[in-house]
Amino acid sequence: MPIWLRHLILSLVLGWLAAASVQAASIVILSSESSAAYTQASQALIGELERRGVPRNELLSVTLLEWTSATPVGAKLIVTLGAQASEVVAQSAVQIPVLCTLLPLASFERLLRAQGRRASPRFTALYLDQPFDRQLNLIRQALPKAKRLGVLWGPASIAQASALKTQALNRGLTLVSASVDTQNSLVDALQEVLQDADLLLALPDPQVYNSSTVQNILLASFRAKTPVVAFSPSYARAGALLAVYVTPTQIGVQAGTLASAVLLGKELPAAPIPSHDFEVAINEQLAHSLSLRLNAHELREKLLTEEARP
Numbered sequence: 650m651p652i653w654l655r656h657l658i659l660s661l662v663l664g665w666l667a668a669a670s671v672q673a674a675s676i677v678i679l680s681s682e683s684s685a686a687y688t689q690a691s692q693a694l695i696g697e698l699e700r701r702g703v704p705r706n707e708l709l710s711v712t713l714l715e716w717t718s719a720t721p722v723g724a725k726l727i728v729t730l731g732a733q734a735s736e737v738v739a740q741s742a743v744q745i746p747v748l749c750t751l752l753p754l755a756s757f758e759r760l761l762r763a764q765g766r767r768a769s770p771r772f773t774a775l776y777l778d779q780p781f782d783r784q785l786n787l788i789r790q791a792l793p794k795a796k797r798l799g800v801l802w803g804p805a806s807i808a809q810a811s812a813l814k815t816q817a818l819n820r821g822l823t824l825v826s827a828s829v830d831t832q833n834s835l836v837d838a839l840q841e842v843l844q845d846a847d848l849l850l851a852l853p854d855p856q857v858y859n860s861s862t863v864q865n866i867l868l869a870s871f872r873a874k875t876p877v878v879a880f881s882p883s884y885a886r887a888g889a890l891l892a893v894y895v896t897p898t899q900i901g902v903q904a905g906t907l908a909s910a911v912l913l914g915k916e917l918p919a920a921p922i923p924s925h926d927f928e929v930a931i932n933e934q935l936a937h938s939l940s941l942r943l944n945a946h947e948l949r950e951k952l953l954t955e956e957a958r959p
Contacts, residue, residue: 674724693901697902697909713734728748739766748904749773753805769919775907775921781816783927798824799845802827806854835866877889895924899927929946
C-alpha cells in the first residue's frame, strides 16, 4: 500500500474516532489552544469533575484544531476555554448549554452582540475580570488612607464607569478618571489622573493596558509615587504594588463545579459570573519603599472572609 494512502486512511480513522468520542461525551471541553494556561484550566476542570464522581470516559477535551462542527450527540454541556473557542461554538448550530471560560467579560459581551444573543442558562460565562467590590475591598485593606481612586477608561471599560463610581462612593472613595481615545492620548490622560489620585486602579482594557503601554504607565506612576493596583501577577512583578487575579486552575475548578451541577439537572447561571476564588500578589520591594507592611496571604483571607458574609 502506498505511504500516502496509508496516511490518508490513518487520518480518516483518527477523525472518525474523534467524532465518535465527541458523540459519546457528556461534557465537551473545547480549548482555544494548547498553551499552558489552557492546559492547566482543562486539567483542573477534569480533576474536579472526577472528584465529584464523573467518569473520565464521559469527558472529552479537545482543541479547536480537533473540533468538529457536528452537534455532540448525548452531550449535556460544552465548556469553552478562551475567547476563540467561545466564538466558534457561538457561531455553530450547537443546541446544548455552553459555559464560556477563560475570557474577559468584555469579550463575552462583544460575542453576545455579534451573534445577536443574550446571556442565559443556555449560554453564559465564568469570566476572568475581578469584581469591583473585591478590588475596592483590597484597596481599603491595603491602603486605608487612600481617598482618591484613579482610573483610565478605554473603549472596553467605559461602560463600567457608573458602576465603579457608585461602589467607590459607597466606600468613601472619590473617582479621578480620564478617557483614553482619539481625542485624549494615553500620556495626557495618565498625567491628568496621576496629578490628583492617591492610587491607580488598572482595568483590563486592551487599548489602555497592553504590552506597549504598561511599562510607561508603571514608570510614570512610580515617579508620581502613586501605587498601582492591577489585574495580573505579571504587573505586580513589573512594578504595580498589588494585583488581584484568578488563576487558570481556579477557573477550571469552579467550571468543574458548575458542570457537575448541570449533570445533576441544574441550570447554569443566567448571567455571566466572576470567579469566587482568587489570588493576591504584592511587589514586596515597592511596598517596602512605600513603608507598607503587606502580606498577600492575609489580604486574601480577609477578602474571602468578607465575601463570605451574608
